[in-house]
Amino acid sequence: MDAADQVIALVRDARTDTRPGPVVVAIDGRSGAGKTELARAVGHRLPGARVLSLEDAYRGWSGLRAGVEAVAAGVxxxxxxxxxxxxxxxDWHAGRLGEPLAVPVPEVLVLEGCGAGSAPCAPYVDVLVWVEAPEPVRHARVRDRDGDYWAEHWQRWAHQEEELLAERDVPAVADLVVRT
Incomplete structure (x- = not known):
């Protein structure tokens, strides 16, 4: 059973008919760990699932927490x-917020990104997955994905990740830890 199948099994165990909202799966981890790939696999295989990337909500290179808090409150x-x-x-290129987008109620919401399992999101999460990889591997993946542009922001972003993890030790409370 691969990681996506393990997540789907956890989702099936978490389903309940007693509440109005979706089953929320948070796929968290440090930059370059493999969160997006896992979220896509889960979303592709799980009927009724919608994948929402926190990357769309972060408020620029210094806005990890603000983006996470906005998703917790607004979604x-x-x-x-x-x-x-x-x-x-x-809008990362324009450096500003875009127009609001509606997020309808899905059967399953797969929330993917750094901070998905953090304290602001925790009250709403049913299944928590932590994805990890060694820093050199993560760094190489990000460089391959984003080019050298990312290098100047790596430390600032990593510091924000560390602040969120200091508030809530996501790997320690995760339902599943996936090593990539």
């Missing part, structure tokens, strides 16, 4: 009540 809280949420995506 996860309404979905937990069975109501549509809204996300104002961040």
């Amino acid at each position: 996860l809280a309404p979905l937990a009540r069975g109501e549509a949420g809204a996300l104002r995506p961040y």
Whole structure:
């Protein structure tokens, strides 16, 4: 059973008919760990799933926490009540927020990105997955994906990840740890 199948099994165990919102799967990990690939596999294989990337919500290179908090308040809280949420995506090139996008209530929401299992999101998460890889591997993946542009931001971003992890030790409380 691969990692996506393991996540899907956890989702099936977490389903309940007693609440209005979706099953929320948080796929968290440090930059370059492999979160996006796992989320895509889960979303592709799991009927009724919608994948939402936190990268769309981060408020630039210094806005990890702000993006996570915006998703918790604007998407996860309404979905937990069975109501549509809204996300104002961040335009990384223009450096500003875009127009709000509706997030309808899916059967399963796969929230993917650094901070998905952090304290602001934790009250809404049913299945928590931590994805990890050694730093040299993560760094190489990010460089391959984003080029050298990322290098000047690596330390600032890593510091923000560390701050969130200091508040909530996501790997320690995860339902599943995936090593890539």
